Amino acid sequence: MARLDAVSKQTAHKIEKLAETVMRSVKGGQNPFVEIPIRSLANVKFNEKRRLVELGNQKQRRYFFNVAMAKKFMQTFLVSDACKELIDAGKTTSIRDLYYITKHTIGETKQNTFEEQDESDPIIEDLEVAVDALREELHLFASRKGSMVGPITIRDSGDTIDLRRMGSGGWAVPSIVEENVIQFVRHEAKYILLIEKDAVWTRFNEDKFWKRERCIILQGGGQPPRGVRRLVQRLHSELKLPVYVLVDNDPWGFYIYSVMKQGSINLAYESMRMAVPDARFIGLSSFDKEAYQLPSNVAIKMDEGDEARAKQMLGYPWFQAKQWQREIQEMVRAGVKFELEALSRRGISFITEEYLPRKLKEKDWLE
Amino acid sequence: MARLDAVSKQTAHKIEKLAETVMRSVKGGQNPFVEIPIRSLANVKFNEKRRLVELGNQKQRRYFFNVAMAKKFMQTFLVSDACKELIDAGKTTSIRDLYYITKHTIGETKQNTFEEQDESDPIIEDLEVAVDALREELHLFASRKGSMVGPITIRDSGDTIDLRRMGSGGWAVPSIVEENVIQFVRHEAKYILLIEKDAVWTRFNEDKFWKRERCIILQGGGQPPRGVRRLVQRLHSELKLPVYVLVDNDPWGFYIYSVMKQGSINLAYESMRMAVPDARFIGLSSFDKEAYQLPSNVAIKMDEGDEARAKQMLGYPWFQAKQWQREIQEMVRAGVKFELEALSRRGISFITEEYLPRKLKEKDWLE
Numbered sequence: 001m002a003r004l005d006a007v008s009k010q011t012a013h014k015i016e017k018l019a020e021t022v023m024r025s026v027k028g029g030q031n032p033f034v035e036i037p038i039r040s041l042a043n044v045k046f047n048e049k050r051r052l053v054e055l056g057n058q059k060q061r062r063y064f065f066n067v068a069m070a071k072k073f074m075q076t077f078l079v080s081d082a083c084k085e086l087i088d089a090g091k092t093t094s095i096r097d098l099y100y101i102t103k104h105t106i107g108e109t110k111q112n113t114f115e116e117q118d119e120s121d122p123i124i125e126d127l128e129v130a131v132d133a134l135r136e137e138l139h140l141f142a143s144r145k146g147s148m149v150g151p152i153t154i155r156d157s158g159d160t161i162d163l164r165r166m167g168s169g170g171w172a173v174p175s176i177v178e179e180n181v182i183q184f185v186r187h188e189a190k191y192i193l194l195i196e197k198d199a200v201w202t203r204f205n206e207d208k209f210w211k212r213e214r215c216i217i218l219q220g221g222g223q224p225p226r227g228v229r230r231l232v233q234r235l236h237s238e239l240k241l242p243v244y245v246l247v248d249n250d251p252w253g254f255y256i257y258s259v260m261k262q263g264s265i266n267l268a269y270e271s272m273r274m275a276v277p278d279a280r281f282i283g284l285s286s287f288d289k290e291a292y293q294l295p296s297n298v299a300i301k302m303d304e305g306d307e308a309r310a311k312q313m314l315g316y317p318w319f320q321a322k323q324w325q326r327e328i329q330e331m332v333r334a335g336v337k338f339e340l341e342a343l344s345r346r347g348i349s350f351i352t353e354e355y356l357p358r359k360l361k362e363k364d365w366l367e
Numbered sequence: 368m369a370r371l372d373a374v375s376k377q378t379a380h381k382i383e384k385l386a387e388t389v390m391r392s393v394k395g396g397q398n399p400f401v402e403i404p405i406r407s408l409a410n411v412k413f414n415e416k417r418r419l420v421e422l423g424n425q426k427q428r429r430y431f432f433n434v435a436m437a438k439k440f441m442q443t444f445l446v447s448d449a450c451k452e453l454i455d456a457g458k459t460t461s462i463r464d465l466y467y468i469t470k471h472t473i474g475e476t477k478q479n480t481f482e483e484q485d486e487s488d489p490i491i492e493d494l495e496v497a498v499d500a501l502r503e504e505l506h507l508f509a510s511r512k513g514s515m516v517g518p519i520t521i522r523d524s525g526d527t528i529d530l531r532r533m534g535s536g537g538w539a540v541p542s543i544v545e546e547n548v549i550q551f552v553r554h555e556a557k558y559i560l561l562i563e564k565d566a567v568w569t570r571f572n573e574d575k576f577w578k579r580e581r582c583i584i585l586q587g588g589g590q591p592p593r594g595v596r597r598l599v600q601r602l603h604s605e606l607k608l609p610v611y612v613l614v615d616n617d618p619w620g621f622y623i624y625s626v627m628k629q630g631s632i633n634l635a636y637e638s639m640r641m642a643v644p645d646a647r648f649i650g651l652s653s654f655d656k657e658a659y660q661l662p663s664n665v666a667i668k669m670d671e672g673d674e675a676r677a678k679q680m681l682g683y684p685w686f687q688a689k690q691w692q693r694e695i696q697e698m699v700r701a702g703v704k705f706e707l708e709a710l711s712r713r714g715i716s717f718i719t720e721e722y723l724p725r726k727l728k729e730k731d732w733l734e
Contacts, residue, residue: 094566156534167523172539199461
């Protein structure tokens, strides 16, 4: 058994407690059950005060002596047992791997514990909410994308890494970025800039924007994966740095910002650890086409899907503020969208030398 | 104008020569043309001796005074002009960005130089073959994925980076890895291991396989992007290190290996710079299910597409060797495929502690 850090010790303890509760019912002659917060849409709400998409209080009980529930009950304990073993061994793995690890044929039957990964994934989410631990704390990682550079020194698994000297490539952001893996050593950053696109991030890195402006730049290859979101949240809350999000001017870009800001409906139970309600939308705004004189031939006509999506966003509780209604309505009115790359029409480094500095100077962002 | 490195100087010179040739025809009263090697299937062949998929000798001439060709002629020079400017400025950009940079409305007309990116991308490929330069040498980058760690110190854009101390994340492999950007400083590696999957790479990194085995480990998130392929090729040819490829046991995994080894039909003109004919296929082999006792419930039934694909591979000229026919035939016969993660059924670190060490010891690979 590896020596456990504080985070892992706590998570292992939570799993043990879950098992103990069940064992106690068994010994007491009762029908053992696990209590799991319900993750369906009906139990998700937007908390106006905390500005987060959150889970409500509804719970369900999963009983062992119940024909409809027994298999899931067994699966829950297979998964929690495997996670406990991972934690004790000081190892981490993917949810795909966990599926293979826990897949057995039961006794002499032809029944498998799990047929496909789409059976084990929801069980992992159940366990997350049941013991109140992120899957990363259960030592499970998601696929990862994304890179980061900036005026900060970090420690990653014991290695000290200077993100001021990461060349053109940058540090590849891992999926698990909890305190037991990643620590922030020292920094001179004034803010964090999360960029939707890899190619645009490369422009910012090549132009050494982060050095001139003293900021940390991250990209998550489109919709940022869990590791990038969690890291931004930690940088924001622990180092007290403001977060700016730079995305395409289209419904998908707005959605990326929205998930970064208040979490998503699917993963509502994790918003508190993943979302940054103070995150600022720095661009591309629907009004930038005029303010920054983008020629009309770099506009892209929105299709029906885009339009429906944009109209739907007008109804989201977190986009009710006047400035957001104005922003989305202008997109719908114009019927066009713009990619960040459209700014290159004004010059290859226009985005790093004129667009973003002016945006920041004029405090031209939305919250 | 930035001070140009040797690679960039050479590429700039190639573009200038192209332009000069055209200008000379104009001054001589001739119809100016560009000569471009043909990139269609008919002009692609497998060179048995060099073991590479290569372009043949067929060329086409693109004339300026020709209604059908004039637009493409103009586009070729727009793109080459933009690349020359990039090189002179010491900047790089994405092919998406290049599309925006070169998109203009022509004079008072409603005609655009390019309507969509699918018009500018083939022109870039034309330019690559016309001046014999990789697009990376034209200062254009592709999207990138992938990470790397191992017993090697590199220089990336002037920063010295020790890939022995990159924590759990690793160094994010950029798209442009030519000598002017990336240099190898010193290393103690004995070989290179290219792993198909991010999650499996994380297992190898976490278990410090690269330290114990003295190897460089890379992953390209599925089909490796250009940056990863080119970097593997450079590590192989400059440091004289053997390359092992570790992929799923399915037609897609074999295809990934095959592209790494002899290049692809689409990018046949780049095989010489991107492919490693000596690359070894270390697994998963169709015979590993028995040799490593994988339970049958981790096998995945092949669908019709998989089967057709596998049968097609039996006909590829580069899979004609007896060992490859045997390998693919066994996959077709069994009708099942296996993911790398299936090995976790034997234990979470089975792949790093038993599978790969035994494979290497028994020289159980295919070439």
